[in-house]
Structure formats: C-alpha cells, structure tokens
Amino acid sequence: xxALPHTTLSAEPDVLADPYPSYAAxxxxxxxxxxxxxxxxxxxxxxxxxxxxxxxxxxxxLATGLSVSLYDAAERGMSxxxxxxxxxxxxxxxxxxxKAVEGGATSEPVPxxxxxxxxxxxxxxxxxxxxxxxxxxxxxxxxxNTWFHPDRVDELAPHVxxxxxxxxxxxxxxxxxxxxxxxxxPLPAIMIQDLIGVPRTKQPVFFNFHEDFIGNPHVDVQEAMxxxxxxGFLGFDMWLSEAIQDRKVNPRNDLxxxxxxxxxxxxxxxxxxxxxGILTTFNVGGQETTAKTxxxxxxxMLTKPRIQAELRADPSLIxxxxxxxxxxxxxxxGMFRLSTTDTEIAGVPIPAGSLLYLAFGAxxxxxxxxxxxxxxxxxxxEARRHLAFGHGRHHCPGSTLARLELNTGFEQILERTGDIRxxxxxxxxxxLPWFSSHVLRGIKELHIEFDPA
Amino acid sequence: xxxxxxxxKELCAGNGLCYYNVPEVFVPNDDGTSTVGDPAGAPDDExxxxxxxxxxxxxxxxxxx
Numbered sequence: 001x002x003a004l005p006h007t008t009l010s011a012e013p014d015v016l017a018d019p020y021p022s023y024a025a026x027x028x029x030x031x032x033x034x035x036x037x038x039x040x041x042x043x044x045x046x047x048x049x050x051x052x053x054x055x056x057x058x059x060x061x062l063a064t065g066l067s068v069s070l071y072d073a074a075e076r077g078m079s080x081x082x083x084x085x086x087x088x089x090x091x092x093x094x095x096x097x098x099k100a101v102e103g104g105a106t107s108e109p110v111p112x113x114x115x116x117x118x119x120x121x122x123x124x125x126x127x128x129x130x131x132x133x134x135x136x137x138x139x140x141x142x143x144x145n146t147w148f149h150p151d152r153v154d155e156l157a158p159h160v161x162x163x164x165x166x167x168x169x170x171x172x173x174x175x176x177x178x179x180x181x182x183x184x185x186p187l188p189a190i191m192i193q194d195l196i197g198v199p200r201t202k203q204p205v206f207f208n209f210h211e212d213f214i215g216n217p218h219v220d221v222q223e224a225m226x227x228x229x230x231x232g233f234l235g236f237d238m239w240l241s242e243a244i245q246d247r248k249v250n251p252r253n254d255l256x257x258x259x260x261x262x263x264x265x266x267x268x269x270x271x272x273x274x275x276x277g278i279l280t281t282f283n284v285g286g287q288e289t290t291a292k293t294x295x296x297x298x299x300x301m302l303t304k305p306r307i308q309a310e311l312r313a314d315p316s317l318i319x320x321x322x323x324x325x326x327x328x329x330x331x332x333x334g335m336f337r338l339s340t341t342d343t344e345i346a347g348v349p350i351p352a353g354s355l356l357y358l359a360f361g362a363x364x365x366x367x368x369x370x371x372x373x374x375x376x377x378x379x380x381x382e383a384r385r386h387l388a389f390g391h392g393r394h395h396c397p398g399s400t401l402a403r404l405e406l407n408t409g410f411e412q413i414l415e416r417t418g419d420i421r422x423x424x425x426x427x428x429x430x431x432l433p434w435f436s437s438h439v440l441r442g443i444k445e446l447h448i449e450f451d452p453a
Numbered sequence: 454x455x456x457x458x459x460x461x462k463e464l465c466a467g468n469g470l471c472y473y474n475v476p477e478v479f480v481p482n483d484d485g486t487s488t489v490g491d492p493a494g495a496p497d498d499e500x501x502x503x504x505x506x507x508x509x510x511x512x513x514x515x516x517x518x
Contacts, residue, residue: 054484
C-alpha cells in the first residue's frame with residue numbers, strides 16, 4: 001500500500017505551494033479520501049464534485065469558511081443527525097457554529113473592544129447565502145443574480161476600465177512594483193466597494209485581499225479577530241451597519257440602497273441582518289478571489305514568455321487565458337460541505353454529519369475531463385469547464401464581474417507595457433510566498449518589472 | 454417561429470436566472486439545473502435575454518429550421 005496522501009487540509013507550506021501531486025494521490029485511490037487528521041473527506045474528481053454540489057444531501061456551512069473547528073463541527077453535526085435532528089435544527093446548528101467560531105466564543109475571551117465588536121457583528125450576520133439553503137437561499141440568490149446579470153455587468157465595463165486606468169497610472173511609471181498591493185488587489189477591491197457604496201476615502205481600511213485569515217487552520221481566532229477589529233472585516237461591518245440606516249433616508253446609487261429598497265413578494269422589506277450578510281459576503285468574496293487569480297495568472301504568464309508574446313500579438317486570447325488560469329491555478333482550491341444523510345460517493349460510505357472538502361483546484365486537473373490537465377494551454381477549447389467558481393446553487397454569483405475585471409486588468413497592463421518580467425528568484429512555485437489557506441490559493445507577493453509601451 | 458433552445462447539461466451550474474426570469478420556458482430540475490419546457494412559451498426576445506443571462510453560457514438559442 002502506498003503512503004497516505006498529505007492533503008491540503010493541513011495547509012503545510014510545501015503542499016500549498018504545489019497541491020496537485022496530493023490531489024493526484026487521492027485520485028489514484030478512487031477520488032474520495034478521508035483525511036484522518038481532520039476527519040474530512042477530500043473529493044477530487046470533476047464529476048463527483050459536480051454531483052455533490054447539485055445534491056441537496058450536502059449543505060454549506062458558514063463556519064468552515066474559517067476552518068478552525070473542523071473536528072468540533074464534524075462531531076457535533078454527526079451527533080445531531082444521529083439524534084434525528086430536523087432540517088431547521090441543523091440550520092440553527094450551522095448558524096450557531098458559525099457564531100461560535102467567528103466570535104471566538106469557544107475559546108478564552110477576546111480582550112476588550114474586539115470581543116464586543118465581534119459579538120455585535122456575528123449577531124447581525126446570520127448565514128444568508130453561503131451557509132443557507134432551501135427556498136430562502138434561492139430567494140436571496142435571485143436578488144444577487146439580478147445585480148450581476150451579464151447585461152448589468154456589461155454596463156459596468158467603463159467603470160472597471162476607469163479604475164484600471166487610474167491604478168496603472170500610479171503603478172507603471174516606476175518601471176517595477178509589487179503586483180498584489182499595486183494592482184491585482186485594489187482593482188477588484190475598489191470595484192466591489194464602489195458598487196456597495198463605500199466612500200473611496202474609507203475603502204483602503206476595508207481592503208482584505210492581503211488578509212491571510214480565511215481557511216487558514218494555523219490562525220488563532222481570538223488573535224485574528226483582535227488584530228483585524230479596527231481595520232478590516234469588523235470595521236466594514238460597522239460602516240455597513242450605519243450605511244443601511246443612512247440609505248433608508250438618504251438613498252444613493254449603490255447596492256446598500258438597492259437592498260434597502262428591495263421587497264419580498266409579499267411586500268416586506270429585507271431585514272437589516274440579511275442585508276449585512278449579503279453585502280459582507282460580497283466585500284470578502286469580491287476582493288481576494290479575483291486578486292489571487294490575477295496573481296496566479298501573471299506568474300504563469302511571466303514564467304512562460306511565449307504566452308506573453310501570444311497575448312500581446314492577439315489580445316482576443318485573453319479571456320481564454322483567464323479561463324485557463326482559473327482551471328490550472330484555481331484561486332479557491334476547495335470548499336466544505338456537510339452531509340445531511342447517510343450516503344456514499346464513488347463507493348465510499350459517507351455517514352450523515354460528515355464534512356467534505358470539494359477540491360475545485362483538483363477538478364481543473366482531472367484527466368477524465370481535461371486532456372493533459374497539467375499543461376497550461378491558452379488555446380484549450382474546454383478551459384471554461386473548470387469548477388473554480390464552484391457549481392450548483394452556491395456557484396459564485398460574481399463570476400461575470402470577476403471575468404470582466406480579470407480580462408480588463410490583463411488587457412490594460414499588456415497594452416500599456418512593452419514587456420513584463422519577473423524579478424529573479426520567483427521562478428518556481430516553491431520560491432513564492434503563498435497564503436496559508438486550504439480554501440484560497442494565491443501568491444502573497446509578486447515583484448515584477450516592465451518596460452514602457 | 455419557434456426557437457431551438459439547447460442547454461449544456463454539464464456546464465449548467467444551476468444559478469437559476471433562466472427559470473426565475475422566464476419560467477414559461479425554462480424549468481428547474483430537482484438538482485437545480487435547468488431544462489427546456491415549452492420552447493414557444495415566451496416571446497423570442499425574452500428567451501434570448503434569458504440565454505444571455507446565463508453566467509455559464511450554457512444556453513444556446515438558434516432559429517429552428
């Protein structure tokens with residue numbers, strides 16, 4: 001018997017730098033592997049991940065976005081289901097675990113103000129989209145789908161271009177720079193915050209694309225909540241809470257106003273906590289995922305000079321280059337699901353209450369779906385069939401906007417430079433600094449040099 | 454003229470924009486993916502807009518010959 005795979009769940013640096021051999025090992029074992037260290041089933045096959053995400057036997061769990069109490073969540077979920085908990089009890093449990101994890105309630109008290117803020121925030125942020133299921137989820141999902149309807153996103157193109165232009169006006173003149181903080185991060189962060197309605201002066205305080213928090217099993221929740229309390233996630237929640245009240249009397253052209261004015265079919269307004277939940281999700285989901293995709297794509301392009309030459313010669317190849325980046329180096333490597341019933345996947349019995357990790361990054365490298373999956377090919381016809389945005393009812397609602405931002409970002413930086421190069425010493429995956437997350441995968445810093453156009 | 458509507462069953466991620474907006478034509482399956490019910494159930498321009506609304510570009514609309 002071969003050695004057991006060292007999965008990405010451990011978030012060991014060498015596995016995060018190149019997780020693909022570990023996925024291949026799981027694939028060899030049939031595609032489903034229960035990681036004994038975390039009691040989580042890792043699923044790596046494209047078809048299995050698709051099937052699971054379409055099934056209502058598997059639900060999302062908000063707490064696992066933070067991934068700190070996997071053991072605890074799995075054990076408690078199991079015992080509840082064995083005790084015959086109904087659907088509502090399970091949903092309540094999911095919210096409760098989320099609160100416990102986010103608020104640090106299961107650990108020592110967070111000192112002073114941070115704890116106060118954390119408590120206030122979690123009380124206002126129940127699971128709304130990710131972490132919610134059923135009819136209520138579908139209803140809220142349709143609000144969001146309307147905002148990011150492709151027709152609407154087409155109208156946002158000049159806005160994305162304006163932000164891109166503004167950032168490159170500052171980033172390019174020195175002839176060198178760090179990509180995440182100079183361009184890849186701020187582009188999606190400013191865009192989503194402009195849409196939500198955050199004033200430009202406040203936006204940098206709420207930038208979260210540089211946070212190494214989500215899906216990082218090494219993080220100390222109390223410490224993280226304290227350190228970010230004044231500047232990041234909690235600060236945004238405080239701003240949003242005030243903005244919701246403000247927009248009720250001072251409507252503006254932003255998503256806070258849109259949500260405040262939205263009515264359910266029976267005419268009732270959307271509760272403030274639901275607005276908080278939806279827009280907080282967008283503030284996080286709209287920043288770091290797109291930023292990581294641009295980082296991963298840029299690194300790939302710069303380590304393969306032929307790709308840069310081809311994209312310069314024919315910019316119409318950029319959208320498929322972006323799809324290939326999503327397939328080959330997914331920014332969200334995987335997400336968790338909780339099984340609500342005794343079932344089996346590919347012959348492996350999955351008891352009710354089990355946690356599963358669906359490895360989207362592995363699905364993009366599945367040889368059953370993609371020919372020569374480890375080869376980065378900007379001409380690959382089926383590149384778009386990756387699962388980087390997930391699948392099913394929790395498929396990324398911002399995918400159309402993300403694609404617009406990535407296409408515009410690459411088009412503009414290529415158009416406005418003559419040549420882009422890596423600063424030496426960043427040529428291999430192992431040389432790069434990676435975020436310590438088993439949910440997100442991205443390069444923390446990338447130093448590049450460029451010639452004027 | 455009736456349009457020919459096809460849905461790529463694998464690409465369809467179940468976002469639900471099509472059957473939420475044009476339920477006369479698009480019908481949800483139990484797993485949330487979409488299927489075509491009555492292809493003549495709505496005006497052509499509404500059907501074309503629904504196809505364009507698909508984030509996965511899983512819906513193809515052509516003139517039936």
